[in-house]
Amino acid sequence: MGLNKRPITADDLKRISVVGDPQISPDGERYAYVQTHIDENEEYRSHLYIHTLGDDIPVQWTFGKVKDQSPRWSPDGSEMVFSSNRSGTSQLWIMSTSGGEARQLTTLKNGAHSPVWSPNGRYILFSTLMDPDGVPEEETKEDGSKKQKPKPLVVERLKYKSDMRGFHDEKRNHLALYDLKAQKVIQLTSGQFDHTPGSWSPDSKHVVFTANRETDEDRTLHQDLFTIDIESREVTKLTDTTGAFSLPNWSPDGQKIACFGHQYEFKGATLNQVWIIDVDTKEKTCMTLKWDVQIGDAMIGDIRSNSPNPGPVWSLEQEYIYFTASDHGNTGLYQMDMEGEITTIHEEENHVFGFTYHRNTDRFIAGISDPSNPGDFFKIRRNERGKIRLTDVNEKFLREVHLSIPEPVTTKAEDGWEIHGWIMKPADFEDGKKYPLVLEIHGGPHAMYGNTFFHELQLLAAQGYVVLYTNPRGSHGYGQTFVNACRGDYGGRDYTDLMSAVDHVLENFDCIDQERLGVTGGSYGGFMTNWIVSHTDRFKAAVTQRSISNWLSFYGVSDIGYFFTEWEIGYHLFDDPEKLWHHSPLRYVKNVNTPLLILHGEQDYRCPIEQGEQLFIALKHLEKEVKFVRFPEANHELSRSGPPTLRLERLNHICKWFKQYI
Template sequence: MKLKESNRINAEALYELKSVVDPQVNEKGQECLYVLTSICKETDKYYSNIFYKRLDTLDTTQWTFGKDRNYSPRWSPNGEQVVFISNRSGKNQLFLLNKQGGEAKQLTFLANGVSNPVWSPDSKEIAFQCNLKMGETVEDKENITEKKEEKVTSLEVTNMKYKSDGKGFWDGSYDHIAIINIESGDLEQITSGENNYYVQSWSPDGQYIAISADESDEKDFSFIADIYLYNRKERNWKKVTESNGSYGKATWTPDSKRLGLIGSGREYENATLSKIWVYDLESDYLQCLTPEWDVNVGDYAIGDFQQGSVTPGILWGEDNESFTFLGTDHGNTIVYFGNISGAIYPSLIDNHHVYGLSTGGSLKRAIVAISTPTHPGDLYTLNLETGEVQQITDVNKEFAETHTFSEAEPLQFHSRDGWELHGWLMKPQDFKAGEKYPMVVEIHGGPHAMYANSYFHEFQTLTSNGFAVLFINPRGSHGYGQQFVDAVRGDYGGKDYEDIMDAVDYCLETFDFIDASRLGVTGGSYGGFMTNWIIGHTDRFKAAVTQRSISNWISFYGVSDIGYYFTDWQIKADLNDIETLWKHSPLAYVNNMQTPLLILHGEKDFRCPIEQAEQLFIALKVQKKETKFVRFPESNHELSRSGKPTLRIERLNYINNWFLKYV
């Protein structure tokens, strides 16, 4: 029996679905704040508001209203006030709400906006980040009003890191940290100079503010983030880490004697697994608690739905020795328990994606945000001692009652050279035994990311249109240990390609409902590279869609915001080795490409610049190959996840319609 059209999950369903993120439990553990994001169809913009929930009665109250972005709610330590960020005045500014009610009070008025509020332990001050050009301060009068539109002028470039996807061209400004007194409104800037500084956390005794920064002289070739302690009273600094990697998510024990960090060295460049570190202030000693643990600390699952999810660092308990945290493992993100003795065990392990975690300081109960392939996401209480969970929000209840989601069946199989591989297969939403169905292979980006037991709107639209969907974590993916994630470096288009093709063969041998003559393939970023690579090395796919892809490593080296170092890390070659760069470039195999190819690319993508798509399109058209090129204006590398809603929907429809036409 065919699905009713009203039950199908189409691209436009994004207008109906809501994203719930960033749970924040107060220190008493009885109240929780969270952020709910929706899309306003009339304005074609996202808007988010803050909700309050009592955890004993589960009563819910909406605390902010309107069609602006209100997010990052943070309880004051005394539990009486909440600071949050809102763009209601034009730029992102700090606003203060009293728990007892009343209008929100705007605290900051900086021209470039602010981010990342962190309370002082006495609830009298708030540290935050702001963007300042050289010579500017937070107290400059011209910086306290909205700046006038700047005239078009030339851009003088002297640094290699002069552009960044999502931010655009560097304008000579730096991220700095300031503190505001919430009673007087007085501002104090605590960092300055030609470095970026990021506030992490404030010690419970009020003495230190943990800050991350890269103070190396040669920024173009530096890829570190050190942790510093700023002594609030003495106005001096102490460096905690040794400039050998990237460290962050700094959190304090209740007694302020230890600082927990998440970070890694550069042993495998950007493929190095994150570890848990603890710095003891009394002994001045930094120790890695997980040196041999082959699990990546944090949430590295990839998706296309949640807006503004926040991954915490390690969350300490009352005993100053125990903590809870998130880890990425075998297609799931898991809540783990650990302590300074090195013990680690799961508190919540299931086939799901935990994308939010908050405890309020107690290790008895947590609030977690959980998504599954058939559940976009909600909040749950988690008993950290028993593992029992209870759902406390149901933000997409009405949608779920009227629409059909496709399950994701886990797959476990071996590659041709004996490596264990993991993935999922989703059946079409109107699946009927005995019939044959086309299958689309989806390939994630990164390559160091992980498909997970999480909601993926793109996949649901494909199954709604009658396609089976196969997605796996090939070599290079997180979640399967250090050797696995590192294996892709220097081997793009090698064993990773074989892993994907072995997954296709496994499905064709295992599931008789898949039509081997009707296969499609798509992916974005690295997944776009692999899509290009696949159609240059096999004709078994009837159609392909490449998104924000790489086609030419030689030009990518100089045009991407990360090209000159990412290419060296991943391909293990530079412009002194053109032969290797070209050997790994899909463009080198364009003569072999016979598969109808749809090319989707954002015009402001600085990560994989649109010239990568242009080269491929022209090369194919010269040879009269079947191809189409779609350019998305004002869109960067994040189009599929946080781009303009109408363009996200257009993109999904282009993908589905291409496969419906050619597969």
């Protein structure tokens, strides 16, 4: 362990500042960003910072017990709009970039989110929940003495709940404008559809947005691009309901739109591509087909959740488009010309979690993390090598703690495929000493472990474990064939990939005590943990988190079960229940002899808590060693963005279980 440095702890989660959403100013001389931390009351707080390029230290612009997010510069740089919950619900606020107090723009009952300034500076596009065909309601203060009487939830939709939003009511996400001249809100879209704001046309006359406006939206699952004329409200459909398109950005000349998307060729395992759509002809061209890489950020981590992605960004003369992509455990920044040729702007063993680009100066401000740093901002020029560090937000914390730096490992699967992963040695590692090993398995399964900061992995290394984490088939980062390979075969080659990786490190690292092995994972990683302990006794302890244990019930209780089951296992419940039961760990529960800790959020609608309940009751009935920990007010995102107190409890339960049984 480093001189005068201490091991990282679970409580250090409260000492890590997380930065994101960089936004460069119109003159290119400074940028704004959001910095989030957990305060002394174990609540999330987010504030806005401004950093003038050339100055050593960024300046904090907002304060208080609030969540300030989504800073966006006015076209002339004189003002900044942002969303904030300082009035109770998230509303739009505006402040002068010369200083002074922020003032509230919207007072909508259901809040306002995701502001986008029009190029002419008159309007701010945003999203808000509205009743179908209703008008934006002004916020009203409830009388605290009046208790709301319970009402039944009447369900008619196939998709009537979602993990982040909970049970759906009749409200839908609609687009609205704040007219700065008239100082009023203007409703832009209507109907029983959800809309996601995109970008403005350069002449400020049209907005491009994403929506599924099909009459049977819950079955089609497509996301189309539309434009809307802000004067006439005429809506034009750009795509043909064959896929999922998102993050649209208008070209500088207003004639084309670039976006991310795919056409579900491999269902949920289909790689994202960059597309260009001609606004007049609606002709769409896939620009990245010859590059077998996932476009966008597929990196798994536990300190940031849903980092804003700018999508494909145009250069000034429209000769290039810039975007992030995920490849072999790294997320980098890339450039594509109009012939589809791709070159690297930044690709190192790290994680580009966000970027902003200034067209006139050809300058990028990129947010970058690696296993030794939760994340900072760096300046990158397109035609210059290297990067220039701009911030050091966790300098004090990183100076105090010892971190384990992962070593890459590559193993051969049973069928000869290469499986990529990493191993982290304990913080107090000594040559000649034996250490227990914990295998970590990521969720998704179509996601990617890689070179980013991961607090949980560092914590386990600090507890004295060798930590192994890999990308078995089904993971992003290794091409379309690889990411598609687990579909219909859950618990097959993906399972043997993981076991091959364990065998490889046991053979090649003398420091591992092969009699003291543990395993854990969440979501798909929880499913795989359940599968492992029901198919082998080689692990001394296991922790399954927000898992799947029974595909038969998952079909009907998960917010995605009615389509995800067919996408991933291959059949619906009513087509081949035996196939679903074959891939269900619950079927093999009598084989479980490994002490198992089950962690699950009460409000998890992605992998509902009944999946953990079934597993617990079966194991308890069989008198197996099992414990069940239920987390109130926690959904599927518990480990990344759940209530801070519960995140800490989760980590402590994991550490305690492994300490007891390994």
